[in-house]
Amino acid sequence: MTINGKQCGNGIVEGEDCDFGVSESCAGNSCCNPTTCKFNSGAVCDPSNEACCTSTYQLASTGTVCRASTGQCDPADTCSGTNGTCPTDTTAPDGIDCGSGLECASSQCKILTGHKSYHAAQT
Numbered sequence: 001m002t003i004n005g006k007q008c009g010n011g012i013v014e015g016e017d018c019d020f021g022v023s024e025s026c027a028g029n030s031c032c033n034p035t036t037c038k039f040n041s042g043a044v045c046d047p048s049n050e051a052c053c054t055s056t057y058q059l060a061s062t063g064t065v066c067r068a069s070t071g072q073c074d075p076a077d078t079c080s081g082t083n084g085t086c087p088t089d090t091t092a093p094d095g096i097d098c099g100s101g102l103e104c105a106s107s108q109c110k111i112l113t114g115h116k117s118y119h120a121a122q123t
Helices: none
Strands: 065-067 097-099 102-105 108-113 116-119
Antiparallel strands (some): 097 102, 108 116
């Protein structure tokens, strides 16, 4: 069976502000009204579902790291300050210099020689 649209109380955010499932699941979370699946007064986001939401249910400041860097070719991603979700993971384009004569290739800093590539140690 396929359910279309919003269904408050199923534990899946699908158009509602928030949805913790049954009321008992909301224990300790004061941002969401379990009956309406709308944010309570003063809350603008849900930190359990949004990486750029603070523990006080407010949007994280611009520049707050929401996804850490995994190396020179995959810089940290930061919050915009206007949205609760972390932006799409960004990586450096292939061919960008990543130091010591190495280049980014498939999000990794590599030694490129002809058609072969070798992983370089991450610093």
